[in-house]
Amino acid sequence: MKKTNQKWIVSLALSVGLLAACGNDEQTSKGEASGDYEITVGLSQSAGGTLVDIAHQEGYFEEENISVNRVGFANSADGLNALQAGKIDVGLTFGTAGPLTFIANGSDFSIIGGHLEGGHPILTKKENAGQYTSLESYKGKKVGTIRIFTSDIVFRSALEDAGIDWKNDLEIVEFKTGSMLLEAVASGKVDVAVSANSFYAQAVDMGLEAVAWSNDLQEGHVCCRVVTRSELLAEEDGEAYKRFLKALIRAERKKIEDPQSAVTAAKEYMKVDEKVINTIVNDSHSNYSSDPSREKVVQMWEQMKEIGYVENVDDIDVNDYVNIDLYEKALNELIEQYPDDVYYKDQLVRFNEQNI
Structure with a gap:
């Protein structure tokens, strides 16, 4: 203009x-x-x-x-x-x-x-970090995401490519904001959070740990x-x-x-x-x-x-x-x-x- x-x-x-x-x-x-x-x-x-x-x-x-x-x-x-x-x-x-x-x-x-x-972390409590070693680890878990977040697409696509039915093999819970998502994983309402880089510092301050990154699931996305x-x-x-x-x-x-x-x-x-x-x-x-x-x-x-x-x-x-x-x-x-x-x-x- x-x-x-x-x-x-x-x-x-x-x-x-x-x-x-x-x-x-x-x-x-x-x-x-x-x-x-x-x-x-x-x-x-x-x-x-x-x-x-x-x-x-x-x-x-x-x-x-x-x-x-x-x-x-x-x-x-x-x-x-x-x-x-x-x-x-x-x-x-x-x-x-x-x-x-x-x-x-x-x-x-x-x-x-x-x-x-790239640059988006998948987060969980530090004491649970050892549970997540591969995409198979998410089966049976309650996973928090934010609808229309790019990391959400990367995560679901990676599961699909690995032959994991993300609609039935795990439970995906959608949140409105990144802060609400972090609070949910910190309080145990969800097991793991598919988050965004903009919330990583806040997550670390809350005692959460990255168990994987979106780049790991899809390089260069x-x-x-x-x-x-x-x-x-x-x-x-x-x-x-x-x-x-x-x-x-x-x-x-x-x-x-x-x-x-x-x-x-x-x-x-x-x-x-x-x-x-x-x-x-x-x-x-x-x-x-x-x-x-x-x-x-x-x-x-x-x-x-x-x-x-x-x-x-x-x-x-x-x-x-x-x-x-x-x-x-x-x-x-x-x-x-x-x-x-x-x-x-x-x-x-x-x-x-x-x-x-």
Whole structure:
């Protein structure tokens, strides 16, 4: 969206004011910034958005003349409902399964980039951790998940591939938020929790232990995608969103070269100990990538169909909902701006491999 003088929404602290239209799960506060374009980004309250944090900290948004407002949500469903309702322009940390579920139900969303791959823990009490040595270990257990969490899809698909009937061989209990899920496993209401990276630090603090990671079940699976309403991309050929992606690409590079930059950037929004922040943003199981990775998105869509997570969608070609053009344009502009920089050329090679 074109603009002249707007404000930067910066804090995800729990004490800030709520936007009444979206209920009590949404949080926002204000700071200062300006740019030629403005977009409002929805992300996780518990972990923020690592690449957005870095892009702001390093001034990449300013250099792209774009102001980025931040709004935090307690769960993916609330965030995606806000996107559909026009309360935000971009969803950043609402997984892959979430946007695809909305698309299956008729939402005209476009996935235009990425943020995270892998990194989601399966958690239980420390004293029970030794019980879980393989997928067979989950038979007869009560397993907590969050509906439309990407880790939920990865877990159910892995069980299906292993010949385990997740509808009958175990009991899956769905929760609305990550915090409710952790409380359930800590109190013994469920035996194990298929959680998310954004809640890992909280889980460790509660005495829980990871017995496996989503990467173990499906190597390199995609998670958080950059998703928007398709109609917004018609505005000036998606110029604002291309600029947003350019900043994320640069932020991805900064994080690779200087992992501490992610901690420094997140400290402005996450009012917890620096060690806790590092656990969230620099965990070795989490791979931050801005590439849309259409091939992996399509793979997850097929998995969701196979396990019956989405139904009656044979008339939907999910490729129509993954826009790779803006990311490619963003990369090519960076290559043109920095012709001697091998990094961006390498990212273009990766892009061509992952977005056939």
